[in-house]
Amino acid sequence: MSAKIELSVIVPVSESRYDGTQELYLEYKQALETTGLNYELIYVLDGPYPDVELALTKLIESGEEKLRIIKLAKYFGEATALKAGFKHSSGELIMTLPAYQQIQSDELPRLIALCDAKVDMVVARRWPRLDSVFNRLQSKVFNQILEGLTGADFKDLGCSVRVLKRRVVDEIHLYGDQHRFLPALAYRHGFKIVEEDVQQSQKDAFQRVYSVGVYVRRLLDLLSVFFLIKFTKKPLRFFGLVGVSIATFGGLILLYIIGDRLFAGVPLGNRPALMLSSLFVVLGAQIVSIGLIGEMIIFTHAKKIKEYTVEEIIN
Amino acid sequence: MDLSVIVPFYNEEACIEDMYNALVGALEPTGYSYELLFVDDGSKDATFDKAKEIALKNPRLRVIKFRRNYGQTPAMAAGIDHARGRILVTMDGDLQNDPADIPLFLEKMDEGYDIVVGWRHKRQDKLITRKIPSKIANWIIGKVTGVPIKDNGCSLKAYRADIIKKIPLYSEMHRFIPAMASLSGVRIAEIKVNHNARTTGVSKYGLSRIYKVLLDLLTIKTIVSFASRPLVWFGYIALVMGLVSVIAFICAMLLLSEAESGVAMMGVSVLFAFLMTFLMLSGVLCELIYKTGDQKVEDLSEMTSEEICYTTSNKN
Numbered sequence: 102m103s104a105k106i107e108l109s110v111i112v113p114v115s116e117s118r119y120d121g122t123q124e125l126y127l128e129y130k131q132a133l134e135t136t137g138l139n140y141e142l143i144y145v146l147d148g149p150y151p152d153v154e155l156a157l158t159k160l161i162e163s164g165e166e167k168l169r170i171i172k173l174a175k176y177f178g179e180a181t182a183l184k185a186g187f188k189h190s191s192g193e194l195i196m197t198l199p200a201y202q203q204i205q206s207d208e209l210p211r212l213i214a215l216c217d218a219k220v221d222m223v224v225a226r227r228w229p230r231l232d233s234v235f236n237r238l239q240s241k242v243f244n245q246i247l248e249g250l251t252g253a254d255f256k257d258l259g260c261s262v263r264v265l266k267r268r269v270v271d272e273i274h275l276y277g278d279q280h281r282f283l284p285a286l287a288y289r290h291g292f293k294i295v296e297e298d299v300q301q302s303q304k305d306a307f308q309r310v311y312s313v314g315v316y317v318r319r320l321l322d323l324l325s326v327f328f329l330i331k332f333t334k335k336p337l338r339f340f341g342l343v344g345v346s347i348a349t350f351g352g353l354i355l356l357y358i359i360g361d362r363l364f365a366g367v368p369l370g371n372r373p374a375l376m377l378s379s380l381f382v383v384l385g386a387q388i389v390s391i392g393l394i395g396e397m398i399i400f401t402h403a404k405k406i407k408e409y410t411v412e413e414i415i416n
Numbered sequence: 417m418d419l420s421v422i423v424p425f426y427n428e429e430a431c432i433e434d435m436y437n438a439l440v441g442a443l444e445p446t447g448y449s450y451e452l453l454f455v456d457d458g459s460k461d462a463t464f465d466k467a468k469e470i471a472l473k474n475p476r477l478r479v480i481k482f483r484r485n486y487g488q489t490p491a492m493a494a495g496i497d498h499a500r501g502r503i504l505v506t507m508d509g510d511l512q513n514d515p516a517d518i519p520l521f522l523e524k525m526d527e528g529y530d531i532v533v534g535w536r537h538k539r540q541d542k543l544i545t546r547k548i549p550s551k552i553a554n555w556i557i558g559k560v561t562g563v564p565i566k567d568n569g570c571s572l573k574a575y576r577a578d579i580i581k582k583i584p585l586y587s588e589m590h591r592f593i594p595a596m597a598s599l600s601g602v603r604i605a606e607i608k609v610n611h612n613a614r615t616t617g618v619s620k621y622g623l624s625r626i627y628k629v630l631l632d633l634l635t636i637k638t639i640v641s642f643a644s645r646p647l648v649w650f651g652y653i654a655l656v657m658g659l660v661s662v663i664a665f666i667c668a669m670l671l672l673s674e675a676e677s678g679v680a681m682m683g684v685s686v687l688f689a690f691l692m693t694f695l696m697l698s699g700v701l702c703e704l705i706y707k708t709g710d711q712k713v714e715d716l717s718e719m720t721s722e723e724i725c726y727t728t729s730n731k732n
Contacts, residue, residue: 290483335632337634341631341634342627342631372680373680387691391698397646398705400584401711402711403586404711408486409482409493411480411481411483412483413480414480415471415478
């Protein structure tokens with residue numbers, strides 16, 4: 102291939118959800134061909150997936166020259182897999198697709214066309230939903246919490262079909278499980294994002310009930326993104342508020358029972374409230390000092406962390 | 417280049433051209449070589465287009481456009497990062513500061529000061545919501561940081577570029593730049609400046625939440641006094657906690673009457689001893705952070721130090 106790649110399509114294969122590799126590839130290919138862009142399609146295997154690898158190598162052997170495979174040596178998480186894909190691709194326009202049927206693939210050209218000069222990122226939203234009420238409810242709760250925490254109003258972050266410009270991924274540092282939050286993070290960086298309704302695939306319509314561990318992890322992910330966005334620069338604003346409140350609460354009780362001892366003669370030594378209030382004071386002081394440690398970290402690294410994103414400089 | 421003037425703008429399409437003209441009018445007679453840096457803080461109106469129009473005709477004006485609104489401190493930080501002058505002047509973009517004051521700042525800088533801050537002595541703002549809270553805040557900031565400045569909130573300031581570029585500027589720190597800068601032992605001067613009432617647009621800053629300023633102050637105090645020796649700072653507090661622990665221990669042993677059990681008091685003593693240990697270890701952690709970090713107070717000392725030469729005047 103001598104022509105410049107215009108569009109890089111990245112399909113991360115991570116955790117266990119992937120199906121019908123060969124059919125899916127052919128579907129994607131068919132949809133991408135209609136755009137007329139010079140594209141590459143990169144599968145990133147996040148660890149060993151022998152069956153997927155086998156299916157893909159067979160496809161390459163059969164003459165699919167636009168298909169590439171990147172294999173990570175172990176499981177790193179989907180965000181890392183995506184980053185590996187970004188790094189090895191060269192297109193100015195990037196599209197991420199799930200390794201399973203999530204949307205009707207004939208919608209893809211429409212999404213790509215939407216990502217024009219004025220837009221930095223197009224996020225697909227599965228609508229109308231074909232799947233069960235339970236699925237919709239859990240995804241609604243997730244998106245609502247995220248909106249409450251970050252102010253980024255997205256309806257369907259569970260859909261991993263996204264089209265974005267390369268400058269978006271150059272600027273945003275993703276790690277762990279943050280791939281889900283890419284639109285929210287991009288929004289915080291001031292990129293222009295469009296959410297577009299697309300037809301959900303029939304095969305995506307089964308009911309999904311995850312284990313408790315998955316829900317806990319999602320919740321912690323949300324929390325980590327929240328802190329990342331709100332308090333990275335001012336850890337003491339958060340730790341200080343929590344710590345000072347707890348310590349004040351404990352301190353007030355402590356004052357009250359000491360007053361009782363001094364003026365009313367109520368014995369102090371055998372009151373459980375003494376233990377409790379001291380505990381609160383100690384806890385509060387510890388939380389504040391953790392906040393101060395955070396401030397030290399920020400102070401010593403502040404010159405490296407850019408707080409703003411520049412769109413354009415003239416002269 | 418002698419001078420860079422940094423002006424953040426947020427939705428100021430009405431006064432950006434006046435600002436430019438006023439600045440050129442004030443700076444041209446000084447004979448300094450200068451550049452103007454307009455930072456568009458993600459304005460929603462035509463601020464950027466107007467600035468661009470002027471900049472394309474006048475190469476002395478540089479415009480930085482943010483992707484979204486980040487606030488005043490990041491806007492100034494961006495200006496400082498991109499400035500090329502030897503002296504940097506920052507000011508508000510709403511014409512409340514008077515560009516005609518800039519030459520006074522330059523004079524002061526030439527006298528050998530490293531930072532010159534403006535003092536809006538006849539401030540044109542509402543008394544109750546703006547002036548009184550700011551008076552109190554300035555008094556507290558002065559007491560806590562040990563840098564008594566009458567008007568920390570005035571944006572019109574001049575800095576030696578090499579010093580301000582080394583000073584971390586983040587979040588809402590622009591209020592505390594003089595305090596932060598005092599880390600390096602800078603010479604700070606304060607001069608009276610004009611303050612105009614707003615002619616166009618609306619004020620974008622209301623009463624800010626008090627807890628933020630208080631916690632920021634705690635941060636600044638910690639950093640300014642103890643950045644290079646955090647163990648000492650944590651050590652002091654740990655000592656106090658140790659004292660509480662000892663008092664509680666003595667209470668448990670002696671003071672309690674027989675009707676009271678000493679067990680709970682003993683527990684309190686142990687708890688505070690734990691806290692003392694925790695604080696000491698936090699101090700050690702901070703030493704580690706300081707050692708591995710990039711921001712070193714020692715580096716700042718080099719810029720403000722000078723060699724004093726004694727000239728023996730009674731030679732003859």
